[in-house]
Amino acid sequence: MTAPEMKKDEELFRLFKEETRKYLKSGRSALEQTRNSKEADSKEADSRDADSVKTLYKSFHEIKNMAGMFDKKMIYELSLRAETALLPAVKDGKELSKELDELISKSLATLERLTESL
């Protein structure tokens, strides 16, 4: 099955949009959690922060994989960039820098717009 054939499968395409929205929502919520953890400053907050960064990474990873299947190049490229940018933070358990937080926030906003325009 090729990408154009999959686009013709309306039910599958609807599911793709639905799942992308879910991952974007989960990503937004995880980003918010990392901001709250920074303010809390405790071991428990650090652990929550590491989990939230993993959730963020997973959101972009899944959106990228789905977009690739449907040949949605802009969504694919943007998710890939965000996923790649997050990888060091996932592996080292580091909190998000201000610059990375901004990049992720902007990426989520753009992906939300792109998804709604599908």
Next chain:
Amino acid sequence: MKKILKPVNILVVDDNPVILKVMRNTLEVLSFPVGEIYEAPDGAEGIRIAEEKDIDVVLLDVNMPDMDGEEMFVRLKQSEKTKDVAVIVISGETDPDKLNSLAKKGLKVIEKPFSVETIEKAIIEEAGKNG
């Protein structure tokens, strides 16, 4: 390349419902006979199905919560019931350390997005190893 005559029973393990559906659509148009197609949304369910059913090939995602694909692969190989099942990793993994670790285990890795031809070739090669 070997020819497959007996229907191949395939288990797909992926926590993303869209990918599961795309995989099923792909498997339904392969040029050789596909028997049963089973789906599991996580590693634990995947192991349960692999142990209960007569599975020839597992198509396995890597990045899954609770038990990732690499851990599921190790568990499959540790079990007498499933140690001979062919496993193909289907992944959008970009972490070079993770990809190296999969390669060291001798796993066949197919990148997402994949084509029908790539999946077909990999299944023929891997299923063919077990006769």
